[in-house]
Amino acid sequence: MRREGSAASPGVAAPEGVPSAGRSLRADAARNREVLLEAASAAFSERGAEVPLEDVARRAGVGIGTLYRHFPTREALVEAVFRHEVEVLVQSADELLATLPPEQALKQWMQLFVGHVATKRGMLAVLRPILVDNPRFSGETKGLVTEAATKILRAGIAAGSVRADVDGADLLRAVSGICMSTDEGNQEAANRLVGLLFDGLRRSPE
Amino acid sequence: MRREGSAASPGVAAPEGVPSAGRSLRADAARNREVLLEAASAAFSERGAEVPLEDVARRAGVGIGTLYRHFPTREALVEAVFRHEVEVLVQSADELLATLPPEQALKQWMQLFVGHVATKRGMLAVLRPILVDNPRFSGETKGLVTEAATKILRAGIAAGSVRADVDGADLLRAVSGICMSTDEGNQEAANRLVGLLFDGLRRSPE
DNA sequence: TATTATACGGAGGCTACCTCCGTTTAGCAA
DNA sequence: TTGCTAAACGGAGGTAGCCTCCGTATAATA
Structure with a gap:
């Protein structure tokens, strides 16, 4: 720097x-x-x-x-940390699915996501230019996370506990939207909102 | 920093x-x-x-x-430079209008704009967080520049040499779009594109 | 066990930051 | 003009972070 x-x-x-x-x-x-x-x-x-x-x-x-x-360089470190966290997040989707009913896995994964974003807040100033300058890298990342979201969502849909008219990209948009609009300190607000979102995602008993 | x-x-x-x-x-x-x-x-x-x-x-x-x-702080300096350049750009609209026919004033102002953006490229890494964290400031800035664009555009429209179906915000969008999509070295490419845009803005002789 | 490629660690040189305070000067009043 | 003083200047020097370099340690291999 x-x-x-x-x-x-x-x-x-x-x-x-x-x-x-x-x-x-x-x-x-x-x-x-x-x-x-x-x-x-x-x-x-x-x-x-x-x-x-x-x-x-x-x-x-x-x-x-x-x-x-x-x-x-500092950038290399920041980037590696980011890459690592993304890997962890993506892997955890599989792990959650292996140990919990799909609905619970979805909820926990959403909360994990919120946590990861909160963690990355401090890195943002350095991370942003890296992502902006490397559309391929940021694209890959997005792809991986979307894939994970899709997988976990599909499991829920297949089990009948999650509504079928959302896909991974939607889920990501929604959750990251919540993260973006929630500032610094109150991760709990984000979690509350994610809770609401989660309720909306469940298949309404009709 | x-x-x-x-x-x-x-x-x-x-x-x-x-x-x-x-x-x-x-x-x-x-x-x-x-x-x-x-x-x-x-x-x-x-x-x-x-x-x-x-x-x-x-x-x-x-x-x-x-x-x-x-x-x-470095941020204070960067911000002041930015503010200063914006002022110069805005003022130059008046000066150009006072000394040139509106059509020429418009063309020159558009080129000035390109030049100013090119100059600010190096500052971007520091400037961006400042703008992001201060929506009011960036809003004011945008307002000022839009105003200048509108003024110079209106003069052309009044003189009958510029088509009447664009406003300042449009002009800004177009020119800054050109700047964004043109990278580092080739300011000349940007100027060429701005030339094209300018031709499109003239009232087509019918 | 001996050998060696690989990795570790941190001292030290370098550079930039930024404060502090003695010196200089613009502006003003007589 | 002269004298006065608040305002401004400037840069030496203390502090801190960056990053390289190389002697030492150790994992891997035979």
């Missing part, structure tokens, strides 16, 4: 290390990467995306050099 | 010194303020809004202390 150039067009590096691509990380490296992502996520949501990276490293219990090796 | 808090909600200070409000600045202060605004404008458009403020001060030929006295 200091030196010029980095802000211009970050470029969205290929998903680093862990999942696929190239040679996988050494065990300690993979561990540290994970720990860093979690520390960064917490730090960003508590103190905004301008939090000193040395604090993030300290919080993760690793040296600053390690942080920079994994994430050479 | 470093310390926390400032990024949160800058708050758009009352237009500092010069025009109305409070006691007016001492001559040297007013001069320096002006020089600083120009230096900042140039620096931002050349090197982006992250340019070191010491460079801006040096470029303006004043001490860093003077810069900070006038503009206590």
Whole structure:
């Protein structure tokens, strides 16, 4: 954020290390990467995306050099955190469906979504330019989340407990609309609204 | 941009010194303020809004202390530059109308607009949050510019050289649309498109 | 167990931020 | 003109965050 150039067009590096691509990380490296992502996520949501990276490293219990090796710029870190959270959100759809009746899974997932958005508030100032400059990346993200929403919704519809005339994109629009119109502090308001929305989504007993 | 808090909600200070409000600045202060605004404008458009403020001060030929006295935060400076440029753009509408036939005034003003947007590109990363967080401010700005556009358009319509079925808001939408869809380097492309638009605005001889 | 590619960590140099206060000057009154 | 003073100037210097570099540690492999 200091030196010029980095802000211009970050470029969205290929998903680093862990999942696929190239040679996988050494065990300690993979561990540290994970720990860093979690520390960064917490730090960003508590103190905004301008939090000193040395604090993030300290919080993760690793040296600053390690942080920079994994994430050479603040943007790279922010992006990785975002990507990671999206992955978690998407995966949790499957997990919820595997352990709960579809209706409950839907409700919980909606609330998870609200939580994730709230967490990402602090990152927004840095995240927005990244998303704006990389329509492909933001498109993929949206696609993944929509897919998850669709899946969980379909399960409810199939079980007969959710009305059939909404799709994943609708659900996303509605929930993110609620998040957008709810500011900073009151996540509870958002949750209340999401509760209302959820009631509206259930198949009305007729 | 470093310390926390400032990024949160800058708050758009009352237009500092010069025009109305409070006691007016001492001559040297007013001069320096002006020089600083120009230096900042140039620096931002050349090197982006992250340019070191010491460079801006040096470029303006004043001490860093003077810069900070006038503009206590980077956001304040960016905002003042923006405000200043808008003023210039709005005033130039009157000046053009006073010295050129309405049709020519319109054309030149449209090109001026393109130039101003191009200049502000570098500031965007800092400017956007300010505008987003202060709908009133951005609303006023839009109002002023729309007003100027309307005035210059009406003059053309009255003179019979411009078609009568567009208003200021339309003009703005069209021109800023062109600016948005044209990227970084090629201001000439934008100017060409604006030329096309201008031809379309003239009253077709029938 | 020995070897080595990989990763760690943090000291330190660099740069930008921004305050503080001694110096300068515009504006005014006599 | 001269003297006075509130206002403004300017930049040295303290503070803090960025990021590189390289000696040390360790996981992976044979």
